[in-house]
Amino acid sequence: MKRMPSVVLGLCSFTHDSSAALLVDGELIGFVEEERLSAEKHTKLYPARAIEWLLGQAKLTAADVDAVAYNFQPAHYLAESPAALRLALSPATRDRALARARGFAKVALRTQLRLRVIGRQFPAARVVPVLHHRAHQLTAFAASGWDEAAVLVVDSLGERQTTTIAHGHTAIRPVTQPLEAINDPASLGYVYGAVTEHLGWRRGDEEGTVMALAALGDPARFRHLFAEAVRTTSTGFHINPAYFPTRTLTSGYERTSRRFIAETCPERHPSEPLAEVHQDLAAALQERTDQVMVHLARRAHVLTGSPRLCVGGGVATNCVSIGKIIEAGVFDEVFVPPAPGDAGTAIGAALAVHVDVRSPRPLVGAARTCYLGPSYEDQALDLTPWPGLHQKTLGIEIAEFLADQLAHGTIVGLFQGAVEAGPRALGNRSILASPLEPGVVERLNATVKFREPFRPFAPMVLAERADEFFTLGQQAPYMSMASGVTDTTREQVPAIVHANGTSRLQTVTRSQNPFMHAVLTAFGRRTGVPVLINTSLNVKGKPICGTPEMALDCLASSGLDALLLEGRWITK
Known part of the structure; x- marks a missing residue:
């Protein structure tokens, strides 16, 4: 035993x-x-x-x-x-x-x-x-x-596997029964990474930039190429090596072929300006990714018969594809972990x-939670290494104070509670701004985040009022799903709508994040719109700030107006 x-x-x-x-x-x-x-x-x-x-x-x-x-x-x-x-x-x-x-x-x-x-x-x-x-x-x-769901995992590579479908069920503990697997070299993550690199961004880091760029392009230009390069089958898909040569796990081997370059464009250097061809290439890649992901989701439904779907793996961070799966209506509800x-x-x-080990102990603490890392609520704060910063301790109405600052156009870094799990800031390590402020997106990209001007910013919204602004039709607690928007959003908060007419939203409940729920409520009371721009507390190339020191560096080196750090208001 x-x-x-x-x-x-x-x-x-x-x-x-x-x-x-x-x-x-x-x-x-x-x-x-x-x-x-x-x-x-x-x-x-x-x-x-x-x-x-x-x-x-x-x-x-x-x-x-x-x-x-x-x-x-x-x-x-x-x-x-x-x-x-x-x-x-x-x-x-x-x-x-x-x-x-x-x-x-x-x-x-x-x-x-x-x-x-x-x-x-x-x-x-x-x-x-x-x-x-x-x-x-x-x-x-x-x-x-x-208690039960289909589970679809799509990534670049895990040992030999790139795509798997399983059936999850729970008695005392969660169990996943494997049903079907696709092995490398058929890899959707490999293709997306290869094109990301071809377009001049870092593979394994900046695929999200390509996803954002895709909204500006016309997929028709390279639609036929990607249909040939990534071919669907009755049970999945495979990759045409004429466009994406087989992976070797050894350096020195290109991920795109001469034929791919001849039929698209030369490899772009990061310093080169973006051209229409780059936008169109990104658009065709994203369109094909969406199609294959929906195809795989349908396959998962056929194999499991489940009304619910969990999606994991690196490709699950593609919020546009997740949104397309939800739109397809194959499942009653779709879930992506933080x-x-x-x-x-x-x-x-x-x-x-x-x-x-067949432990008799049930699993506790893993379901529907994202704030799993360190917190620094009682830590003393010494600003000596940052001589240009000043702090004051706020009173008990911190949520009201923050909502008022945001309503008046202040861009604020927020550092509170435990560090979020995953790539999205979810209200504990966030940069917040009013979506009603003129030019806020341009200012955030140019002076706060230091990133490409076409990059959109995600909204957070009170869960109970999400349907007024978004058409997703389900909760999105971890900012992992792109949703269509309502006419109200287009009229009142166009700053949060990307060029493709979607927003990657986070729905906030009182039980999930009481403080952010209070801030959104207070902001909505002042402005009529319970929606804020929420982006991660970092600048391009740096991780989300997990420690007070990282957050203070971010304030000192960026265009942030202020930082709310565990009840202390820090300004320059």
């Missing part, structure tokens, strides 16, 4: 977006991404700060950890090597077959070595490698809080160990 771990540490480490999660007796103690504490965006370093905070929260040491769950299984990488050699039989893939076989074998060995490194940190623990897509599935399904990307698999990996 297996020994039942009562302390399980889940890790995402050594690849990108390092993070850690801790389960103690089935309760999720916390989760945090290392970048929020180290200030290094998308860091792949061992999440030492995250682990230290988690163990401190539980009053434990490394010696108390019974199991460490890692979010990749080396053996599944190794299994791809002989399969890769079969690509030598086709002229279209022959030139990369050997490099691919070597690349997957090398990553398998590297992953095995990483498991040993982790094991040395926790001498009393067993180290458990967890299949990557299983970790994604459990993260998404457990966060939904549902951390659908690789960072969130630290939670799923820990859950996998909890499930596999």
Whole structure:
């Protein structure tokens, strides 16, 4: 009989977006991404700060950890090597077959070595490698809080898998039953990353910029190309290597072909101005991504018969595609967890160990929550390193004060409570602004965030009044869904409407975030519009500010007017 771990540490480490999660007796103690504490965006370093905070929260040491769950299984990488050699039989893939076989074998060995490194940190623990897509599935399904749902995971690569469909159900603990899988080289995430890089942005970081650019282009120009490059099948899709050569996991191999370049445009350098061809390429890529995602969602419905869908994996951060799935009406409700990307698999990996030992303890603390990281509510604040900043302590009507400042056009950084999980600021590490202020989008992009002028800003809205402004028809608590807007929105708050007529909204309930609910209520009372612009507390190239020091740096180095940091009003 297996020994039942009562302390399980889940890790995402050594690849990108390092993070850690801790389960103690089935309760999720916390989760945090290392970048929020180290200030290094998308860091792949061992999440030492995250682990230290988690163990401190539980009053434990490394010696108390019974199991460490890692979010990749080396053996599944190794299994791809002989399969890769079969690509030598086709002229279209022959030139990369050997490099691919070597690349997957090398990553398998590297992953095995990483498991040993982790094991040395926790001498009393067993180290458990967890299949990557299983970790994604459990993260998404457990966060939904549902008893049953279809689970669709779409990313770039997890060992061999790129797309999986499972059926989630809960008795005492969440379980996902795998039903169907698509293996690399059929990868939607790979294609999106390849085009992101081709257009001059960082793959694995700035796909959202391409998604925003797509709204400005005409997809018809390259529609036929993407229909040829990403072909749907009865059970999924496959990628045409004539446009996107087979992945090798080895540096020095291009992700787009000469034919792709000849039929689209040369690779754009980041310093080059954007042209119409770049907009059209982004638009066609996004349109095809939407089509394939809806196709996969329909397949998930056929396989499970479920009225509800959970979506995870890196491609689940594409809010436009998630919005298209909802619009298609295949499911009654669609859910995306707050951390659908690789960072969130630290939670799923820990859950996998909890499930596999058949713990009698029910899972607690993972459903419908996003504020899982460190808070600094009682920390003293020394502004000596920031001589240009001044602070005053506010009274008890902080929400009313903030709403008044916002109504008068002040752009405010907000730092309160626990750090959010995932890539979106959800009211605890946010920059807030009035969408009614003339020129607010241009000002935010140019002087606060320092990013491209075509980038839109997302709104947050009182959940009970969302239908007045948005057509989504369901809750969107984690800012992961693009919604159509109503005539009221176009007339009263056009600043939050992107060029494609949508907004990536966050619906806020009193139970989810009492403070932000109070601020929105107060702002609505003053202006008639219970809607605010909400973007993450950071500037381009930096992670969301997880610590007071990071937030103060952000205030000092950007065009923010003020920072509300745990009840203290800080200005320049």
